[in-house]
Amino acid sequence: MPLFSISIILGILPLGSSQFPRACANSDNLLRKECCPTWPGDGSPCGELSGRGSCREIRLSDAPLGPQFPFSGVDDRENWPAVFYNKTCECSGSFMGYNCGDCKFNFAGPNCTERKLQVRKDIFKLNTREHYQFLAYLNLAKHTTSRDFVIATGTYAQMNNGTTPMFQDTSVYDLFVWMHYYVSRDTLLGGTNVWRDIDFAHEAPGFLPWHRLFLLLWEHEIRKLTGNEDFTIPYWDWRDAEGCDICTDEYMGDRHPSKPNLLSPASFFSSWQVCTGR
Numbered sequence: 001m002p003l004f005s006i007s008i009i010l011g012i013l014p015l016g017s018s019q020f021p022r023a024c025a026n027s028d029n030l031l032r033k034e035c036c037p038t039w040p041g042d043g044s045p046c047g048e049l050s051g052r053g054s055c056r057e058i059r060l061s062d063a064p065l066g067p068q069f070p071f072s073g074v075d076d077r078e079n080w081p082a083v084f085y086n087k088t089c090e091c092s093g094s095f096m097g098y099n100c101g102d103c104k105f106n107f108a109g110p111n112c113t114e115r116k117l118q119v120r121k122d123i124f125k126l127n128t129r130e131h132y133q134f135l136a137y138l139n140l141a142k143h144t145t146s147r148d149f150v151i152a153t154g155t156y157a158q159m160n161n162g163t164t165p166m167f168q169d170t171s172v173y174d175l176f177v178w179m180h181y182y183v184s185r186d187t188l189l190g191g192t193n194v195w196r197d198i199d200f201a202h203e204a205p206g207f208l209p210w211h212r213l214f215l216l217l218w219e220h221e222i223r224k225l226t227g228n229e230d231f232t233i234p235y236w237d238w239r240d241a242e243g244c245d246i247c248t249d250e251y252m253g254d255r256h257p258s259k260p261n262l263l264s265p266a267s268f269f270s271s272w273q274v275c276t277g278r
């Protein structure tokens with residue numbers, strides 16, 4: 001079934017994480033519980049030699065958990081990413097990223113010191129070039145393997161605490177689909193027992209900030225993929241919409257004339273497949 005992409009774009013991150021940096025998805029890093037990849041600019045972990053950051057023990061919040069989650073020590077997502085890694089890069093200044101190789105949002109330049117204002121546009125006000133460029137970028141992201149990140153296909157326990165890593169490649173687009181799934185999925189309690197009343201990205205005050213960061217990271221990965229530093233995600237202003245006015249083949253895809261669960265065959269996205277992981 002084709003994926004309806006705007007629902008992902010609007011609807012959809014573990015805070016601070018982009019699933020697993022490829023550089024750390026191996027048993028050596030898992031057993032040492034350390035994820036401090038080198039920054040290629042100077043060959044040092046976290047770009048430390050250039051003052052970009054350093055490899056530090058993670059600091060966890062001591063705020064109490066909400067009542068929705070009555071467990072401790074059962075879910076890999078608790079105190080993320082402490083189950084997998086307890087040392088990661090802590091970036092300084094306006095550097096960010098798993099190896100402090102990137103600039104924080106709205107910063108640019110070789111040392112990330114230039115402010116850069118990015119403005120998102122109404123999808124209906126894009127010019128023809130911007131419109132087709134957006135659709136082409138989505139398609140490129142859907143069909144390009146992420147260079148920097150992989151996704152976990154098993155739990156930490158299934159990975160025998162790191163001795164048998166379980167990761168796989170994913171496309172830049174599906175990485176974000178997966179993150180959204182991963183943060184919202186049920187807690188696996190062993191066997192067929194699951195705790196369904198949990199969702200770490202929705203149903204609580206984290207909803208808006210989580211999704212804002214999610215979209216910022218998504219924009220960031222699209223910029224890296226396309227080299228277009230000025231790319232922003234268009235928004236859909238639905239305040240006066242009487243229906244889904246972006247659900248047309250010109251935009252995110254109309255409904256299939258006879259199979260309402262599918263996208264119209266004339267849609268740009270009708271050939272997209274649902275991402276499969278587990």
Ligand SMILES: *[C@@H]1O[C@H](CO)[C@@H](O)[C@H](O)[C@H]1NC(C)=O
Nearest residue numbers: 031032033034057085086087
């Ligand atoms: C971090 O993980 C390593 C490897 O398991 C362990 O030796 C170390 O004690 C851990 N540090 C903390 C603060 O948990």
Ligand SMILES: *[C@@H]1O[C@H](CO)[C@@H](O)[C@H](O)[C@H]1NC(C)=O
Nearest residue numbers: 049050051109110111112113
């Ligand atoms: C960036 O920072 C490095 C190290 O501090 C410095 O040598 C270099 O001149 C800076 N480059 C620019 C363009 O500011």
Ligand SMILES: *[C@@H]1O[C@H](CO)[C@@H](O)[C@H](O)[C@H]1NC(C)=O
Nearest residue numbers: 156157158159160161162163
């Ligand atoms: C994994 O670590 C947990 C907690 O430290 C321990 O109880 C368990 O025996 C370990 N499992 C394996 C397969 O090493």
